[in-house]
Amino acid sequence: MKNWNTWGIVIASGLLIIVSWVTGSDVAMIAAALIAGYRIAISAIQALRIKTISIDLLVIVAAVGAMFIQNYWESAAVTFLFALGGALERATISKTRQALSDLVAAAPETATVLRDDQPETLEVWELVPGDIVLIRNGEQVPVDGVIVSGNGGVDEASITGESVPADKGEGMDVFAGTWLRSGVLRVKAVGIGADTTLAKIIHRVEDAQDAKARTQTFMEKFSRYYTPGVMVSALLVGLFTGNLELALTLLVIACPGALVISIPVAIVAGIGRSAKDGVLIKGGEYLESAARVDVVVVDKTGTLTNGRPVLTDVVVLDDAWNEDQVLSLAARAETASEHPLAEAIINGARKRQLSVDMVEFAEPVTGKGIRAEVDGRMIAVGSADLLDHTPDKERILALNQAGKTAMFVGVDGRAVGIVAVADTVRDDARQAIDALHKNGVKVVMATGDAQRVAESVASELGVDEVHAELMPEDKLALVKQLQSRGHVVAMVGDGVNDTPALAQADIGVAMGAAGSPAAIETADIALMADRLPRLPYALNLAKRTVNTMRLNIIIALLTVAVLLLGVLFGGVTMAIGMLVHEGSVLLVIAIAMLLLRPTLRGETVVKTASLTPADAL
Amino acid sequence: MNSNNLKNTILRSDEFSCPSCVGKIEAKLRGMDGVDSVEVKFASGRVSVAHDPVKVPVPQLVAAVAEVGYKVKPSAI
Secondary structure, three states: OHHHHHHHHHHHHHHHHHHHHHHOOHHHHHHHHHHHHHHHHHHHHHHHHOOOOOHHHHHHHHHHHHHHOOOHHHHHHHHHHHHHHHHHHHHHHHHHOHHHHHHHHOOOOEEEEEEOOEEEEEEHHHOOOOOEEEEOOOOEOOOEEEEEEEEEEEEOHHHHOOOOOEEEOOOOEEOOOOEEEEEEEEEEEEEOHHHOHHHHHHHHHHHHHHOOOHHHHHHHHHHHHHHHHHHHHHHHHHHHHOOHHHHHHHHHHOOOHHHHHHHHHHHHHHHHHHHHOOEEEOOHHHHHHHHHOOEEEEOHHHHHEOOOOEEEEEEEOOOOOOHHHHHHHHHHHHOOOOOHHHHHHHHHHHHOOOOOOOOOOEEEEOOOEEEEEEOOEEEEEEOHHHOOOOOOOHHHHHHHHOOOEEEEEEEOOEEEEEEEEEOOEOOOHHHHHHHHHHOOOEEEEEOOOOHHHHHHHHHHHOOOEEEOOOOHHHHHHHHHHHHHOOOOEEEEEOOOOOHHHHHHOOEEEEEOHHHOHHHHHHOOEEEOOOOOOHHHHHHHHHHHHHHHHHHHHHHHHHHHHHHHHHHHOOOOOHHHHHHHHHHHHHHHHHHHHHHHOOOOOOOOOOOOOOOOHHHOO | OOHHHOEEEEEEOOOOOOOHHHHHHHHHHHOOOOEEEEEEEOOOOEEEEEEOOOOOOHHHHHHHHHHOOOOOEEEOO
């Protein structure tokens, strides 16, 4: 309906112009101008009411002025072209918002609620948390909630990007916006409407699109003075030269349409595209910073490696003990630790059929290991600093050389053995680092792990700089040091130990953010999927978006400059001026839309990592 | 105004193509009795309104924006 109105006016006006050409009728031309100009005039007046001089006003003054000097063709052409341009702009700009509108459309509107076991269809906003919702085969899940009964296969593609349906049963979580492909579910509502994961993702992306880039704020300030400035200059020119037509033409060509739209449209497209590919960027300002990044600091464990180490060696140093005993002591001490290395040791012990009872008293020592009381003795697992007697480090170093993290096992202050674990390098880590290098970005590893282990992983992956055996405050110092050398630093961290360093970095990146609402909110760049190659993709997209913004601004300014010359040297009329102006606006929008093209190659587009019940919000 | 009665409504439109719409819509809605605050978010195509739903029910907000020339729809999220 709205389309009919807008396009109807354009078509009617256009037809009247043609009629006027054919018949030579001035009346038809005037009618064309009135039809096209009516809406523009109303818009201009509404802006005047709030004391704003809008582009519409410039156009109307020009059109009315042209009428005045009986230049009916110019009047009709200017209004017609402006209306046509406006209609095209509206259509294309809504395309740039397409990336998000698909997600918004995925939001459900009705639900079948069980009240006293009777199904009742309600609008989603009528539900309250605690309501039991019935979801039948083929229906959409309307709320975030917990399954109370039933089971089925849920297609979570709109949230996780995984197209293979996830098996869901009693006690498991489901998310609004997903589809039940098979089975029947009764779900207790936990999050409704704005409180769902889907809504959170959408809001995050929209807020990012609205967040102004530095360039944008500057442009807006510029435009606010520019438009009235144009009117005044045109007025002065008219007064000095007495050439009304010249003054009116100046009004037309100086319309800042392209300038004003050039940045927002690029940001919406850039952030929208990246959101579709599972990268949430916090806003225009962050796009600008990300485009300038030339160093990435990464943690080793969990980022470059899988973070699931396995036990590889048990070495006995004191003949009074055997392997099983050493391992058993180490495993029991580690039951109190949350470190991924602990799990490896415990699992390794269990595999050897050793019983691993939990300990009652334990003392983790940051960066060094853990101390615990086992069967009345003080057991230490970790670096030599936890022991009273300095042991021979030869075996430890040899293991580190082989890429394994080795720890002393100490009883009452003396080393009795060594346990070693090794983590596997991620499949896509090498690919990610190569891509970063191709973008001219250096990769720096910052880890708390041993020097030789770090170096072993680093050389395998092509990391440029290695900083090992770091405490959390050392990571912060490292970031500061890189920045003082003039680098723009991005840091990939887990947000728990790395918080100060992440805050200090120019861009803080969270990986695998899908399961963590806090990461989605706070990270400058949140990679929903747990895949490192998304990082070079994100940085590259940011660069392209910033380049698009710059290109658009140049086009906008160049167009005005060229038109100005054209008017001064003659040959550019109001009609031509408006034509070229509208052309430049559409060109700027089209260039921004290039950012919407899918460019993620070599892997299926996954929006987020698959969510498990444990990741419940 | 008793802020306990305030409701936050999000109106969505895909017609925002010229930033001049921001001022017009905000001015129009702010002038309505019962509207506490308005923010037009141009890039994402949203209007965020804090209003008293008794004095100014949502359909009235939609009609007001239509008067300024833009079609909006209230959104659940």
